Amino acid sequence: MTTSELAELITLRRDLHSWPDLSGEEEATSQRLKKFFKQLHPDEWVENLGPHGFAVIFEGKVAGPVTLLRAELDALPIREDDAKSYISQRPGVAHLCGHDGHMAILCGIGMILSKERPATGRVVLLFQPAEETGEGAQQVLTSENFKRIIPDFAFALHNLPGYRKNQIVLKKGPFTAASKGMIVTFSGRTSHAAHPEDGNSPALAMSKAIVGLENLPSSIQEFSMITVVHAVLGEVAFGTAPGEAVVMATLRTFDDVGLERLSTLATTFVALIANESGLKVTVSFRDDFKAVVNDEKAWEYVNRAAKENKLKTKNIRTPFRWSEDFGHFSRVTKTVLFGIGAGQRHPQLHESSYDFPDDLIPTGINMFKKILQDIHY
Numbered sequence: 001m002t003t004s005e006l007a008e009l010i011t012l013r014r015d016l017h018s019w020p021d022l023s024g025e026e027e028a029t030s031q032r033l034k035k036f037f038k039q040l041h042p043d044e045w046v047e048n049l050g051p052h053g054f055a056v057i058f059e060g061k062v063a064g065p066v067t068l069l070r071a072e073l074d075a076l077p078i079r080e081d082d083a084k085s086y087i088s089q090r091p092g093v094a095h096l097c098g099h100d101g102h103m104a105i106l107c108g109i110g111m112i113l114s115k116e117r118p119a120t121g122r123v124v125l126l127f128q129p130a131e132e133t134g135e136g137a138q139q140v141l142t143s144e145n146f147k148r149i150i151p152d153f154a155f156a157l158h159n160l161p162g163y164r165k166n167q168i169v170l171k172k173g174p175f176t177a178a179s180k181g182m183i184v185t186f187s188g189r190t191s192h193a194a195h196p197e198d199g200n201s202p203a204l205a206m207s208k209a210i211v212g213l214e215n216l217p218s219s220i221q222e223f224s225m226i227t228v229v230h231a232v233l234g235e236v237a238f239g240t241a242p243g244e245a246v247v248m249a250t251l252r253t254f255d256d257v258g259l260e261r262l263s264t265l266a267t268t269f270v271a272l273i274a275n276e277s278g279l280k281v282t283v284s285f286r287d288d289f290k291a292v293v294n295d296e297k298a299w300e301y302v303n304r305a306a307k308e309n310k311l312k313t314k315n316i317r318t319p320f321r322w323s324e325d326f327g328h329f330s331r332v333t334k335t336v337l338f339g340i341g342a343g344q345r346h347p348q349l350h351e352s353s354y355d356f357p358d359d360l361i362p363t364g365i366n367m368f369k370k371i372l373q374d375i376h377y
């Protein structure tokens, strides 16, 4: 990678940063990247991988393994601090998870592959939509065109504030948690606020659910966690006793089966509460993230790449509590998600002052490059 190529990637990263798109609305970002890849002449284009998702393929001379590298297209509905020249031009939307940097890294790999194709097999560079909502990976996997890019191995990286800059963070087996959002609606009956006894208010049931849901995992041995994230009771009307309440919570465990068990337990629990108060209850789930499970053989490739690049590695003992929708790929192929430290004092992901450190771009490129060399050359 030449200095001018790296400068081009930094400009691209900052350009993507200035024009962020929300999950599922990544059309402009997708177009910007396609323009970049046109000049690299990949061997194949695969479109319609979920809304705005696409992949480019670089083909080897002889048949061999298929390796997929993934980057995320989406930004977040958060306002960023305005201390940079390339600040977001879309009010209230910003790349505060570093997906702009992850995209630039994959573009850098594209530059390398356009000059030297893999010797064997094929390399798929996938730009996936809607990671932040947990929908994108699933949309890619269920799209008709996924058949054209089914990989033997899939790799992704994520920058990690809180870790030393350029340190490679690794783990075999479970790497990030499975999680999903639970929406509980209690329905009773409104009444005049002067005659609450004529209605059926869900206020008590809602309070029990808020306290009880968070305590529920204490009865489970393996790691599990419920965090109440939102609650609404009735309307803003002093004359009316409420008839409806909504409680939303995020459920987390380190494996998919455990999450199903926790969901069943939480559903039974809120049904009992509703029953005690004679209320109707409905439960639905969304933002479904599967656990990312790192394959042992794929882990070896990443570990070796870190060693060959003379990068410090840190093998963590327990999985991260946060989720990544790359976990959906873990269910269909051999995957590794690894971290690249973004600096111990760097603002955390999703904080308004966060910005992807540009000096992680060459590190990410060197990691993927070595992994591909190992598999395809």
Ligand SMILES: [Zn+2]
Pocket (backbone or CB within 6 Å): 096, 097, 132, 349, 350
């Ligand atoms: Zn994020």
Ligand SMILES: [Zn+2]
Pocket (backbone or CB within 6 Å): 072, 097, 098, 099, 131, 158
């Ligand atoms: Zn992210």
